[in-house]
Amino acid sequence: MVSEASSGAVLTIDLAALRANWQSLRDRLKGAECTGVVKADAYGLGLEPVAKTLAGAGCRVFFVAHLDEGVALRAALPKAEIHVLNGLLPGTAAEFAAHRLIPVLNSLGTIDEWRAFCRTRQSALAADIHVDTGMSRLGLPPDEVTALAAEPARLDGMAPGYLMSHLACADEPDHPMNRQQLAAFVAVRRRLPLTRASLANSAGIFLGSDYHFDVARPGIAVYGGNPLPGGPNPMAQVVRLQGKILQVRGVDTPQTVGYGATHRFAGPARIATVAVGYADGFLRSLGNAGCGFVGDIRTPVVGRVSMDLITLDVTSVPEAESRPGCLIDLIGPQNDVDAVAATAATISYEILTGLSRRYHRRYVGGTE
Numbered sequence: 109m110v111s112e113a114s115s116g117a118v119l120t121i122d123l124a125a126l127r128a129n130w131q132s133l134r135d136r137l138k139g140a141e142c143t144g145v146v147k148a149d150a151y152g153l154g155l156e157p158v159a160k161t162l163a164g165a166g167c168r169v170f171f172v173a174h175l176d177e178g179v180a181l182r183a184a185l186p187k188a189e190i191h192v193l194n195g196l197l198p199g200t201a202a203e204f205a206a207h208r209l210i211p212v213l214n215s216l217g218t219i220d221e222w223r224a225f226c227r228t229r230q231s232a233l234a235a236d237i238h239v240d241t242g243m244s245r246l247g248l249p250p251d252e253v254t255a256l257a258a259e260p261a262r263l264d265g266m267a268p269g270y271l272m273s274h275l276a277c278a279d280e281p282d283h284p285m286n287r288q289q290l291a292a293f294v295a296v297r298r299r300l301p302l303t304r305a306s307l308a309n310s311a312g313i314f315l316g317s318d319y320h321f322d323v324a325r326p327g328i329a330v331y332g333g334n335p336l337p338g339g340p341n342p343m344a345q346v347v348r349l350q351g352k353i354l355q356v357r358g359v360d361t362p363q364t365v366g367y368g369a370t371h372r373f374a375g376p377a378r379i380a381t382v383a384v385g386y387a388d389g390f391l392r393s394l395g396n397a398g399c400g401f402v403g404d405i406r407t408p409v410v411g412r413v414s415m416d417l418i419t420l421d422v423t424s425v426p427e428a429e430s431r432p433g434c435l436i437d438l439i440g441p442q443n444d445v446d447a448v449a450a451t452a453a454t455i456s457y458e459i460l461t462g463l464s465r466r467y468h469r470r471y472v473g474g475t476e
Contacts, residue, residue, distance in 0.1 A: 115468035116383025116416070117351045118435065121153050123161045124473025125344035126330060130165055132343070133326045136313055140320040145309075145327035146181065147173035147193065152389075152461040153331060153347065156184045157471050162330075163188060171325055175200055178209040191236060191269070195246070201225035205233060210269055212236040214246045216255060219262055226265045236269035237302060241292040242285060243276050257299040270323055271302040278311035278319075279337050286315060310335040333456035334446045345444050347460065349467070350435035351382040351400065356422065365419050366411025371396055377423045380407070380430055384438060385416040389462030391452045394418075398451050400436035401443055402429050407436060 112118060134142035144167040150158035159170060159181055169189045172178045178192045189210065196204065196211040196218040204211050205225070213219045213235050222235050237256075240247035248256065256262060273293045277283035293307050305321040310329035312319045314336060329335040332346035359365070360376045382400070386392045395412040400420050407420040422430040430436075439445055439459070449456045 110466060110468045112468040112470070115352070115466065116354075117349060117388065117438070117464075117467045118470060119463060119467040120348040120350070120470045120472060121157070122344075122346050122348075122473050123157065123471055125332065125346045126153075126158065127161055127165045127473075129330050129332065129343045129346070130162055130167060130326070133310070133313055133324070133329060134166070137320055137324055138317060140308075141169060141323045143167065143169040143171060143323060143325050144330065145171045145325050147171065147177060147327075148461045149177075151327065151331045151457070152463040154469065154471075155180060157474065159184055159188075161474055169323065175203060175209065179203070179207050182207045182209065193238075193246075195238070196222055205229065205231075210234045210236060212238045212246075212272060214238045215248060216252045216262070219256070223262060223265050232265060232267040234267040234269045236272050236306075237263075237300065238272045238274075239293070239296050239300075241273040241289040241296070243274055245274075247273060253296055253299065260301050263301065268302045270304050270306045271297055271300055272306045275307065275309055275312045275315075275319075278309055278315060279335065281311075281315060281336075286319075290319060328457055328460075331460055332445060333460070337446075341444070341446065345441070347439055347445060347463070348437065348441075349384075349439040349463070351384040351418070351438050353380045353422075353430060353432050353434045353436065354383050354417075355381045355432060356430055357381075364411075366395070367414060368412055370412055371410040377421055378425075378427075378430070379410065380420050380422040380436065382418050382420060382436055382438075383416065384418055384464075385414050387415045388464035388466055389459065390418060390438065391454065391459075391462070393452045393454070394448070398438075398448065399443065400438050401440060402434075402436055404442065406442070 144162040149155050171191045173193050178190050191210045193212050195214045238247040277285040306323035308319045308324040310326040329343050334341035359373050361373050364372045384390045392413045398409040400407045402425045410421050411419050445456045449459045
């Protein structure tokens with residue numbers, strides 16, 4: 109943990125807001141189980157504090173991407189049910205079993221490997237089956253689904269987990285792909301002998317009960333990202349990033365600022381240099397485009413974002429609020445994570461997962 113005094117920025121993570129977001133999603137499901145997706149260090153916010161907060165709120169099933177993430181989560185939550193989305197790499201079955209992790213099997217080859225491992229252990233260990241319904245990424249393609257449906261004995265000897273797929277366009281409610289994938293998933297479900305099914309991600313929950321099945325897997329919405337792009341965000345904001353001012357200087361025309369001299373001053377101005385840069389996840393595309401806020405006062409980023417520093421125009425900010433050591437909101441009430449992402453021409457996932465370990469992290473609203 110980086111100390112607040114020595115850090116260049118303070119990242120505040122509101123665990124109460126995170127808990128409320130998960131509970132709100134759970135309440136929308138009307139009978140389907142709400143799980144917690146905590147891959148990528150809980151979307152950059154810290155695996156252990158986030159997972160323990162969700163567990164305290166009633167979450168009992170978790171998803172991670174990699175085996176190592178599952179091992180770390182098992183240490184934090186000894187009793188949780190943990191699924192590993194990226195599945196079984198060759199030679200890792202024993203580690204899955206040792207840490208009581210459930211692999212998501214994405215091909216006939218991994219199904220055969222897991223079945224053989226279960227036989228050597230003489231134990232029916234759980235595994236999920238992921239089928240591809242249109243992402244063309246992970247999961248059994250249609251020909252392998254047909255082969256498995258014709259030979260269901262390939263699942264003998266293992267304990268069936270969930271039948272899963274993943275929506276490609278759930279954040280566009282009117283996209284025809286949603287209905288196509290739903291129909292494909294329903295058809296596959298009739299052909300394969302697994303009783304519990306999971307399709308909906310964060311945005312999928314908002315598509316309606318047809319998409320909920322038995323288990324939903326919300327991710328970005330739990331962390332405050334908008335699951336309904338283009339509309340009001342129904343989720344509470346979880347993160348606030350405040351950068352520290354290192355130095356303030358007066359400038360005037362024809363001076364420039366930053367690499368490449370991409371910003372030239374047209375008149376007198378006050379410029380604050382802030383200790384955040386692209387090495388901290390403040391993307392380079394925010395140069396001459398992004399902004400910060402001091403209260404309600406917008407402070408534009410001027411010049412390019414460099415590795416460790418940005419420069420902001422604080423001409424309109426009272427001097428008492430823009431001295432070295434003062435904080436400027438880079439993600440906050442006036443400029444949430446989706447707004448920052450839109451300015452950077454990316455998505456909130458990239459902003460969150462890029463948050464630096466150089467920030468001082470402050471967790472508030474936690475009871476676990």
